Amino acid sequence: MSAPLRTLEFRDPLKAKQLGARLSEVVDQVGREPVSVMHVCGSHEQAIARFGLRSAFPKKLDVVMGPGCPVCITDVPEVDEAVALALQGVRVATYGDMLRVPGTVKSLGDVRGEGAKVEVVYGIDQALELARATPAEELVFFATGFETTAVATASALLHDPPPNFSVLSAHKYIPPVMEIVTEMPGSRIEGFLAAGHAAVITGSNVFEQFVRDHGVPVVVAGFEPLDILAALVRLTELVRDREPKVVNMFPRCVTAEGNRVAQEQLWQVFTPTGGQWRGIAHVPNGNLRLRDDFARFDARRRFTIDVAKLWAYAPPRLLGQCRCGEIMSGSKRPSDCALFGKACVPESPVGACMVSTEGTCRIWHQYGGHLDLRSVS
Amino acid sequence: MMGATKLLGLTCGVIIEEGFERDALDRIQASMRAACREAGVPIVTGDTKVMGRGELDGLVINTAGFALASRVVRDNGLKAGDRLIVTGTVGDHGLAVMAARNKLQLAGDLKSDVAPLFDLVQQVLSAGGEGVVAMKDPTRGGVASALHEMAAKAGVGVLLDERSVPVSDAARAASELLGIDPLHVANEGKALIGVRPEVADRVLAALQAHPLGRDAALIGTVIAEPVGKLVLDTGFGRRLLAEPEGEPLPRIC
Amino acid sequence: MCLGVPGRVVSVNGFSAVVDFWGVQKQVLLHLVDEPVGPGDYVLNHVGYAIRKIPSEDIAATLAMYDQLLDAKPEDLMRQDIEGEVGASKGRP
Known part of the structure; x- marks a missing residue:
């Protein structure tokens, strides 16, 4: 069987049921409830939602969605910069995920509807092609995503990009934010599922220091139903045994050292810097900024971006009341937020958790909390 | 989709932006003709309008079909157990x-x-x-x-x-x-x-x-x-x- | 957070490869992959870049690892029950 088809073996419902039953046993053995673990990956939430895994999790296990969706945590001012550039007449290309993410006043989708040049691309190579096809016109690539996606941006900038091409980086780096969330007051997270595809780049060793500092186990997990269930079994075993360590449950893609070739390119182009993550906190070393050697490809240094102009008609700021940070740290639920379902809805989200289809609030809003559908027939 | 048993015809209204490429229009026409032949239904009425450059994006085509049905099947007839x-x-x-x-x-x-x-x-x-x-x-x-x-x-x-x-x-x-x-x-x-x-x-x-x-x-x-x-x-x-x-x-x- | 899709390399031309994903082919760039890649190899793709060569024997190894988790405490009665339940519903083609 070919490898892509073999990945379907990780969607075997029989094994999933077995692993689900085993997960219940292990959670019972922990001997208290709820056992709270966090994943820091939008794709984990996506897979959990898509395959309906939440309905298969034991009731005593709380799998909290952490700040793992790069779309959600892209901060308002970063979206504003892209929107302002588009309104200034610059052609902006970005990933499809970003089109509907609201800035202070507007999203890129809104201004595209008003005639601004906004292109949706599948990859940065497609943005480069657009730039090469129209050499007389500036093209800014609004680059979002974690290290997995940032390495693609880095590689593109290292391999002869055209002179009319530049990057507006909103790239983020995951490892620092896990510390922030763990240290949040009221955090009851007892273990982390680490994002497998980010760890493909960084390697699982990147989490060793975190585990030593915080005494919380980390399990690197893949994205098929069996990957997630197996990783949860292992993680709850580590919680049960009070064994804080790093376990790589995604060895078919993740090594201890990670992808050195990709890391070299990443750090050649980017440097970590502190920055605000939407709805969470200022994260030291959480943002990836272009190094000075690449200043000529840095849209922030190439253009005067008139963000303030956007704010002339800004609505009253609701962000102060947003509870996303606490929801992501697992200490609050969406229903604890005064804005949820009222001022903050999918069509006009205020906070990170309502922005993305993977956000906790969005999922609650859409599915009415955690419905138990087992009995429906 | 309503359960037609005998097809009578299609309407076809077309609004064209001034300067729309002739070749493209010919291609669309040929494709419509082929589709009608395949489905065995003629275009029986319609109208063509031209609007100024920039007033619409290229071309708008609007069609409706009319037919006879011995029993109209709509989209609202489900009940539990179906x-x-x-x-x-x-x-x-x-x-x-x-x-x-x-x-x-x-x-x-x-x-x-x-x-x-x-x-x-x-x-x-x-x-x-x-x-x-x-x-x-x-x-x-x-x-x-x-x-x-x-x-x-x-x-x-x-x-x-x-x-x-x-x-x-x-x-x-x-x-x-x-x-x-x-x-x-x-x-x-x-x-x-x-x-x-x-x-x-x-x-x-x-x-x-x-x-x-x-x-x-x-x-x-x-x-x-x-x-x-x-x-x-x-x-x-x-x-x-x-x-x-x-x-x-x-x-x- | 990052959509990663595995595919099989069909051909390689410098740093560019044609990769097959369940019968659909797409060009994928190889600048980021840390091992030599040739036709027949499997790669993990993200936004148009291969980020990892997947050794195909690792798939079997991972599945074996999951079985080990289950074997930690085999409960044959429960397993039979589950097998009966799942056997009754139709599997993915």
Whole structure:
């Protein structure tokens, strides 16, 4: 069987049921409830939602969605910069995920509807092609995503990009934010599922220091139903045994050292810097900024971006009341937020958790909390 | 889609932007002619208007069909216990359009399923008779939107078995690459058919005997609760299947 | 957070490869992959870049690892029950 088809073996419902039953046993053995673990990956939430895994999790296990969706945590001012550039007449290309993410006043989708040049691309190579096809016109690539996606941006900038091409980086780096969330007051997270595809780049060793500092186990997990269930079994075993360590449950893609070739390119182009993550906190070393050697490809240094102009008609700021940070740290639920379902809805989200289809609030809003559908027939 | 038994004709109104390319117009005309011949239905009336440059984007075509039906089958006739059939693989059209529109440069077997369904629907009606209670074409918004509408109009819910939904390999590949659910994208040559349980097998057999219905499958059951919602059984668990919001976009995460 | 899709390399031309994903082919760039890649190899793709060569024997190894988790405490009665339940429903083609 070919490898892509073999990945379907990780969607075997029989094994999933077995692993689900085993997960219940292990959670019972922990001997208290709820056992709270966090994943820091939008794709984990996506897979959990898509395959309906939440309905298969034991009731005593709380799998909290952490700040793992790069779309959600892209901060308002970063979206504003892209929107302002588009309104200034610059052609902006970005990933499809970003089109509907609201800035202070507007999203890129809104201004595209008003005639601004906004292109949706599948990859940065497609943005480069657009730039090469129209050499007389500036093209800014609004680059979002974690290290997995940032390495693609880095590689593109290292391999002869055209002179009319530049990057507006909103790239983020995951490892620092896990510390922030763990240290949040009221955090009851007892273990982390680490994002497998980010760890493909960084390697699982990147989490060793975190585990030593915080005494919380980390399990690197893949994205098929069996990957997630197996990783949860292992993680709850580590919680049960009070064994804080790093376990790589995604060895078919993740090594201890990670992808050195990709890391070299990443750090050649980017440097970590502190920055605000939407709805969470200022994260030291959480943002990836272009190094000075690449200043000529840095849209922030190439253009005067008139963000303030956007704010002339800004609505009253609701962000102060947003509870996303606490929801992501697992200490609050969406229903604890005064804005949820009222001022903050999918069509006009205020906070990170309502922005993305993977956000906790969005999922609650859409599915009415955690419905138990087992009995429906 | 209402269960027509005799086709009479199509209307065709065309609004053209001044300066629209002649060759493109000829190509569209030839394609319409071929489609009409395939479906055995003439264009019998219509009007053409030209608008100024910049007042519309190229070309707008609007058509409506008129026909006779011995029994009108609408999209609101479902009741609890009915079975749901889809006439073939889902998502091909929407994913093919998305791949082309976003210049994804996918090579392979991904192509639109556009096809005239009149003959196929005839087979369904003659096999299922009065037992065929609802029909709808899952175009924009895909199977998810169409089933939501059918469920809401009839005041019922739907339990959908995800693994029974036929999806072509190419559409599955594109949906995995783009992160888009095949149930959320448009089809142009498929129908969703609600039938009473006692005729389900007969209708399915009639569909599968037809060249356009080879991949037809039973994909779900109509349930009393929750009203207006789709419950998706993934094989791993269950969740609600939401309606897509706006045009689906390729994802990175 | 990052959509990663595995595919099989069909051909390689410098740093560009044609990769097959369930019958659909797409061009994928190889600048980021840390091992030599040739036709027949499997790669993990993200936004048009291969980020990892997947050794195909690792798939079997991972599945074996999951079985080990289950074997930690085999419960044959429960397993039979589950097998019966799942056997009754139709699998993915």
